[in-house]
Amino acid sequence: MDEKFLSRSREILTSMMDRGALTIPEITSSVGMSLPIVTEVINQLVKAGKLVELTGVEKPQAGRPPTLYKLNAEAGYTIGIELGRISSNCVVLDYSQKMIFEYHRKSILSKDNESIFLELEKLINHLLKEVGITKKQLLGIGISIPGIVQGETGTSQTYLKVENNLLLDHLEKRLGVRVRIEHDVKSMALGEIHYGAAQNVNNALYINYGWGLGIGIIMNGQLYYGNEGFAGEFGHIPLVPNGELCYCGKQGCLETISSGRAITKLVNDRLSAGASSMILKSKKMAEKVDPIDILKAANQGDQFAIEILEEAGKYLGIGIAILINLFNPGHIIIGGTISQVASYLLDSLKNNAMKHSIVQLNKNVIFEISDLKNNSGALGVARLTSIKYCCDI
Numbered sequence: 455m456d457e458k459f460l461s462r463s464r465e466i467l468t469s470m471m472d473r474g475a476l477t478i479p480e481i482t483s484s485v486g487m488s489l490p491i492v493t494e495v496i497n498q499l500v501k502a503g504k505l506v507e508l509t510g511v512e513k514p515q516a517g518r519p520p521t522l523y524k525l526n527a528e529a530g531y532t533i534g535i536e537l538g539r540i541s542s543n544c545v546v547l548d549y550s551q552k553m554i555f556e557y558h559r560k561s562i563l564s565k566d567n568e569s570i571f572l573e574l575e576k577l578i579n580h581l582l583k584e585v586g587i588t589k590k591q592l593l594g595i596g597i598s599i600p601g602i603v604q605g606e607t608g609t610s611q612t613y614l615k616v617e618n619n620l621l622l623d624h625l626e627k628r629l630g631v632r633v634r635i636e637h638d639v640k641s642m643a644l645g646e647i648h649y650g651a652a653q654n655v656n657n658a659l660y661i662n663y664g665w666g667l668g669i670g671i672i673m674n675g676q677l678y679y680g681n682e683g684f685a686g687e688f689g690h691i692p693l694v695p696n697g698e699l700c701y702c703g704k705q706g707c708l709e710t711i712s713s714g715r716a717i718t719k720l721v722n723d724r725l726s727a728g729a730s731s732m733i734l735k736s737k738k739m740a741e742k743v744d745p746i747d748i749l750k751a752a753n754q755g756d757q758f759a760i761e762i763l764e765e766a767g768k769y770l771g772i773g774i775a776i777l778i779n780l781f782n783p784g785h786i787i788i789g790g791t792i793s794q795v796a797s798y799l800l801d802s803l804k805n806n807a808m809k810h811s812i813v814q815l816n817k818n819v820i821f822e823i824s825d826l827k828n829n830s831g832a833l834g835v836a837r838l839t840s841i842k843y844c845c846d847i
């Protein structure tokens with residue numbers, strides 16, 4: 455296949471990923487190519503088994519019903535893996551981009567590089583076995599990673615650092631399959647654009663309230679990357695004068711008072727100082743409490759855990775007020791692990807976001823909790839991978 459044909463095929467296949475079955479005129483208007491070109495590409499894609507024709511679909515108007523085309527679900531599969539700091543979240547998509555399997559296990563990111571690569575190999579074999587497919591049937595594997603990551607060039611400077619930072623090349627050699635990497639929060643925001651609350655939304659901010667605190671900026675329906683691809687480091691805006699030292703080297707970052715990391719530290723500090731909480735029932739004193747323990751306790755009504763979450767939600771709200779003033783978003787979508795206890799967060803977060811932002815900019819903002827749960831990052835990076843490799847199988 456020549457380059458021009460490949461790029462036209464990719465564009466047509468990509469435009470069909472979010473839209474189900476379409477007629478040739480519908481595809482033509484969505485990609486802006488001429489009817490003869492679209493017809494030719496569609497015929498080739500049907501021949502190659504990537505599209506299927508649906509004939510005999512009845513339409514009310516007289517005459518022969520138009521032929522509809524849709525992605526052939528069995529033409530290939532994509533794995534998406536979010537390497538989170540609290541958990542590892544995996545999905546498998548079929549060629550029509552429907553999620554056919556999900557799998558979650560504890561985080562592997564605190565291990566050394568070699569152990570993480572070994573765990574990744576194990577995870578992939580597990581997923582292939584569970585779904586009943588082989589590596590040859592994969593379009594590729596998408597891996598979402600926190601820290602300083604450039605998805606386009608395939609480099610990661612925080613986790614899984616390898617020689618020349620070229621993590622993508624290293625992963626492809628090691629795993630024996632095509633790979634696409636992406637930053638964790640950008641993957642989550644893409645998950646929301648294609649599968650969640652940001653579908654058909656023009657201006658939105660996705661907030662990952664997890665171990666860290668980052669945002670995905672959606673402008674005119676597209677994810678905004680910034681000049682180097684690093685836009686969205688919301689957790690490191692300075693919010694507390696002379697506050698605690700952040701791991702980034704600055705003092706008083708929002709992340710030092712409102713993030714999974716900060717909440718966990720606060721809980722551990724206060725419990726060591728003698729605070730009482732249900733959390734202690736399931737933990738030995740020497741054991742460190744993790745974010746999941748805190749969320750569980752809050753969901754069981756533990757006052758200590760709830761008060762700490764409310765306090766953190768207040769500061770997140772002040773941070774969000776700054777975002778509202780800067781971006782005038784239509785939607786604010788809150789996801790990430792901590793959003794599992796949204797009922798204890800949302801009120802103080804929203805009140806503070808509204809109180810500290812300008813009324814003309816905040817009056818129409820819709821606050822939403824992501825309903826993709828912990829799948830958004832894996833879904834987003836899987837979709838990126840499908841887009842990149844949909845013609846390559």
Ligand SMILES: [Zn+2]
Nearest residue numbers: 690700702707
């Ligand atoms: Zn910081």
